[in-house]
Amino acid sequence: MSGFPTLLYKEVLRFWKVSAQTIGAPALTAVLFLFIFSHVMEGRVRMYDAVPYAAFLVPGLVMMSVLQNAFANSSSSLVQSKMTGNIIFVLLPPLAYWEFFAAYVLAAAARGMVVGAAVLLVTLPFVEIEFRHPLWIVAFAFFASAVLGSLGMIAGIWAEKIDQVAAFQNFFIMPLTFLSGVFYSIHSLPAFWQGLSHFNPFFYMIDGFRYGFFGVSDVHPFRSLAVVTAFLGVVSAITLAMIKSGYRLRH
Amino acid sequence: MPAAIEVRDVHKRFGEQLALSGIDLEIRQGEFFGLLGPNGAGKTTLISVLAGLARPDRGSARVMGHDVRTDYRAARRSLGVVPQELVFDPFFTVRETLRFQSGYFGVRNNGAWIDEVMRHLDLASKAEVNMRALSGGMKRRVLVAQALVHKPSVIVLDEPTAGVDVELRQALWQFIQRLNRDGHTIVLTTHYLEEAEALCERIAMLKQGRVVALDSTSNLLKRVHHLFLRLRLDGELPGELRPLEHGSTAGAHILRLKGYDDVEQTLAYIRRAGCRIEEMELMQPDLEDAFVDVMQRS
Known part of the structure; x- marks a missing residue:
């Protein structure tokens, strides 16, 4: 039998056991973002001509939480295990490369989606929101969190200290997230920045996700899905190659 | 197999x-x-x-x-x-x-x-x-x-x-x-x-x-051919035996001998020096001696 289900279960249990910190805290942060931004911006802008700003913001905040938490799950698990040395417990067993990869990525996706659902749930009483295409919502939440789970693995394997994971998050993940249209539609940007946004894969994650709620988006959801899944393919290939080569895991 | x-x-x-x-x-x-x-x-x-x-x-x-x-x-x-x-x-x-x-x-x-x-x-x-x-x-x-x-x-x-x-x-x-x-x-x-x-x-x-x-x-x-003799004497260790001294524990001297033949000679030196033996034990080499021996020779 395969060791994959156990590793997946262990990784899920790991964040579930400290859910106040891994689920509650990000949900609270998202609600604060919602209150502050919607209070400041409400009445000043209407997105896609008809959507109030607070309603537009909610899917952005949900996706931001999904991305950040999926990344945090795999990166912190790996870097902590490496620093404390207990990574040996998963390096000694006969786990195949793909099993190792899939367990960490799926657990990260689970955390991302659970946090996303929690954020959505706590914002619902304050904002009226539509769910036009639920399948698109789930699909983008899953693929986006898988991408970030995989990026988290890359960061966790590469980093030798917690600071290095923080640097990866602060200088790479955060800028790409904030510049992807979490708080705005890229149509409100000048032409140059609008063009540049199309090179940010995170933009497609949020845009496609928002389509699931409002049935309106900056680009067609199929195009977004194609970009996100292609990006997932590239990031997964890099992660698998790192695991297979033993980079910073086996000496 | x-x-x-x-x-x-x-x-x-x-x-x-x-x-x-x-x-x-x-x-x-x-x-x-x-x-x-x-x-x-x-x-x-x-x-x-x-x-x-x-x-x-x-x-x-x-x-x-x-x-x-x-x-x-x-x-x-x-x-x-x-x-x-x-x-x-x-x-x-x-x-x-x-x-x-x-x-x-x-x-x-x-x-x-x-x-x-x-x-x-x-x-x-x-x-x-x-x-x-x-x-x-x-x-x-x-x-x-x-x-x-x-x-x-x-x-x-x-x-x-x-x-x-x-x-x-x-x-x-x-x-x-x-x-x-x-x-x-x-x-x-x-x-x-x-x-x-x-x-x-x-x-x-x-x-x-x-x-x-x-x-x-x-x-x-x-492989270890030497053995150890632990001695407690009522006086000083005779000068002839000093080169053989390997260590000491709780007031007793530990001598490293090449073999059993050396025991008799050692006792002769002690008699000649007028010392009295209060306690004596012959010790076989253990793995630690074999280990030290191998490490020194390699």
Whole structure:
């Protein structure tokens, strides 16, 4: 039998056991973002001509939480295990490369989606929101969190200290997230920045996700899905190659 | 029948440092084998190569006939390793830790064996305790249990009794000897040479990444021809015997003699000096003497 289900279960249990910190805290942060931004911006802008700003913001905040938490799950698990040395417990067993990869990525996706659902749930009483295409919502939440789970693995394997994971998050993940249209539609940007946004894969994650709620988006959801899944393919290939080569895991 | 462990011409370098320099070693199935050497001799690196934690620059290693690189899943399934470092996952209890480790090896519904391992290692009362709350000795027991959950054919223990109290040491060795009798191959590294002498049938001594001695424990002991004479005198040690003095304990002198013939001559010197012998003991060389002897000559 395969060791994959156990590793997946262990990784899920790991964040579930400290859910106040891994689920509650990000949900609270998202609600604060919602209150502050919607209070400041409400009445000043209407997105896609008809959507109030607070309603537009909610899917952005949900996706931001999904991305950040999926990344945090795999990166912190790996870097902590490496620093404390207990990574040996998963390096000694006969786990195949793909099993190792899939367990960490799926657990990260689970955390991302659970946090996303929690954020959505706590914002619902304050904002009226539509769910036009639920399948698109789930699909983008899953693929986006898988991408970030995989990026988290890359960061966790590469980093030798917690600071290095923080640097990866602060200088790479955060800028790409904030510049992807979490708080705005890229149509409100000048032409140059609008063009540049199309090179940010995170933009497609949020845009496609928002389509699931409002049935309106900056680009067609199929195009977004194609970009996100292609990006997932590239990031997964890099992660698998790192695991297979033993980079910073086996000496 | 394949060897439990087969290492051929393994070289491993970490930066400038050559950790393993052409190791050749074969350990038969069912053996209780000792791997000895000073710090930095390469013992842990060799274990890491067997476990797939380190990759050799040259050469090959097999566990139960399975190459640790090309057939790594079968090799790892056959191997249980107790690491030297006291590592643990602070998120989980003892039972969770053991169930997970068993699951990683693809062995599920393993509760009966996990309970048995915990009982033998006196861990049963701590089963539901978080790993963080355990003492160092208890954490060490969990590491031993983790290495045994999948009933591996070959069990490698890297300094398993470092910092462990006498009671556990005895319980641990009884359990490991039982596993050995049941057919498991045991590979042990330890700094307690009396443990190795009492337990291991064969021993390899490593120095600077090379095997400098490989023989049965009894043959290694036979290689040491000298013996020791412990003497407590009512006066000074005669000058003629000073060059033979190897050490002293609690006011007694320990002399290193080339053989039994030297005993008579030693006693003659003492008589001539007018000393009286208050206490005398003839001591056979032990594995520590064999170890020092090999290390000095190699």
